[in-house]
Amino acid sequence: MVCEERWMEILSACQDGEATAAEVAEVQAHLVGCARCQKSRETFQRIHQAFGELRLDADSAPLPAPRPSLASGLRTRRRWPVLTAGALAAATLVALVWVPLPRHGSGLADELEARHLTAFARAAPCEFSSSDPAAVRAWVASNLGYNVEVPTIPDATLLGARRCTVHGGVTASLLYRRGEEALSLFLPRAGTAIETEATRMSRVRSGCTVGRLGAAVCARPGLFAVAETQGTALAAVESF
Ligand SMILES: [Zn+2]
Structure with a gap:
């Protein structure tokens, strides 16, 4: 659904620090009544948590700073999320059962x-x-x-x-x-x-x-x- 795609975009932008204050307020209001979007938000958060953990134990150089927020009119978001609802559901499942594993040099x-x-x-x-x-x-x-x-x-x-x-x-x-x-x-x-x-x-x-x-x-x-x-x-x- 077009409506859900729009919320996916905003949820993703929120995680990347690229959402505007108006979008954050709008999506928060929507989340109160939408279990599906709540699950999507958890998935994005878990992916970013896993990503953040990699940053913490990285022996590599620091990652570049997040891109500065752009005025929403200038943002070049696409209208067709590649992560389909099915893929997102699968990612949610993976995220829910995921526990940190010992590192083996991978x-x-x-x-x-x-x-x-x-x-x-x-x-x-x-x-x-x-x-x-x-x-x-x-x-x-x-x-x-x-x-x-x-x-x-x-x-x-x-x-x-x-x-x-x-x-x-x-x-x-x-x-x-x-x-x-x-x-x-x-x-x-x-x-x-x-x-x-x-x-x-x-x-x-x-x-x-x-x-x-x-x-x-x-x-x-x-x-x-x-x-x-x-x-x-x-x-x-x-x-x-
Ligand atoms: Zn929703």
Whole structure:
């Protein structure tokens, strides 16, 4: 429903500190009478809590400050949340059963998973939205200063790209949708610590692991893919 999509956008914006005072007041009034939106708010909060915990025990450099609030008229929110109601319900389920697990040196996989989930929890997951690989490639080159390959992944639609800070460095992330699944590719700049880590991880067993919230994280030299299922993450890394 259009109405619910609008509340999702505002709830996501609230978590990112980008909602206006009027929107906060409006959504609070709505939450009183809407159990569905209350659940969505809890999901956003849990994702952000998991994300905040990663910041606390990060051995990496601090994350960039949140983007300053924009006047709502200037905000470029999309009208079609990629996180569907079904996916959000699944995320709620994961969030409800999730308990912190002991760390086994998989901090990077958890960090990539958090980047993936927080991007797709937003109404506008991409900073630059385009299904044209050449346009996405050009955006990455001009905004991140290096070239990436933008692959065609079987059965997946390219949504666009965004910048992420991962492992203390700024990395390009490409976003796709494959059926109902959200898919993120992370393509670090050559010679960075995260690029080295991709090569190391790719040599361990299948090159895939599972993040603490259950997403599949697959590595190949020079790149990572994160998706709900390992099949999709593998389809992504194998398309290079
Ligand atoms: Zn509602």
